[in-house]
């Protein structure tokens with residue numbers, strides 16, 4: 001009874017392959033290529049490297065990607081001015097605010113300033129509100145990645161099954177829980193109708209074990225390495241590890257660790273993702289999909305405006 005380790009890198013490559021074809025057809029029929037602008041504080045090397053990974057993925061599918069490195073001297077007003085210009089710039093389809101920003105910046109205010117038509121990371125209050133109210137909009141990419149793996153890679157029927165999400169952050173844990181429990185259709189994304197429980201830092205360990213042991217799907221997004229051990233997991237479950245924590249080895253090397261004690265849990269479950277190489281790359285693929293979705297909306301709007309003009313001139 002061997003488990004399947006989901007190869008996030010391969011899932012990512014497949015998502016990019018499809019997108020590359022779709023975007024090249026989109027451009028071949030006379031539409032402007034999608035453009036993504038990413039803002040990063042840049043002082044944090046892993047933050048900057050994430051943005052560069054995103055730019056590389058973008059370029060490989062035909063999305064233009066600009067990186068704006070914010071300076072430590074920028075106040076919230078300076079950042080808001082930059083976002084306001086990008087909001088007005090018709091060429092820009094997606095604006096990504098790579099967190100964390102500088103400690104003196106207010107991330108909530110800055111994420112909320114992104115026009116929702118361009119909020120390809122789905123992290124503004126408008127996008128998150130729309131997600132809660134079951135309206136089609138941009139959904140945070142980590143939640144999309146979890147959904148994609150469950151629905152399109154594993155492809156089981158989840159309706160009525162039990163899910164546990166560990167972590168309730170507004171950009172990660174909560175949107176995941178929304179897609180897992182909901183029955184709604186968000187464009188081409190469909191809620192999975194699972195009985196979903198959210199655990200967090202105040203969930204006592206014995207309660208967490210009790211809940212997670214009955215989960216058919218266990219998603220951990222706590223950022224606590226080694227949190228999920230084999231005794232917490234239902235035999236044959238699906239375990240998706242969303243936590244990523246940078247740790248330093250005794251030799252001084254930086255490594256990224258997931259929440260799940262992989263070696264311990266692997267043999268007990270049906271499907272599992274690793275860190276690195278699991279949810280992370282798929283998240284980047286979902287971001288590219290959102291950027292292309294935004295470009296398609298932009299072109300559809302342009303076409304309908306042109307049609308109105310032609311009608312008026314006739």
Ligand code: ADP
Nearest residue numbers: 166167168169172173199200201221222223224
């Ligand atoms: P992210 O943005 O990656 O989701 P955060 O640090 O914002 O990360 O959120 C971590 C989440 O994990 C919080 O909701 C917190 O309550 C939860 N959490 C942290 N430690 C534990 C723990 N030991 N057990 C259960 N949940 C935890």
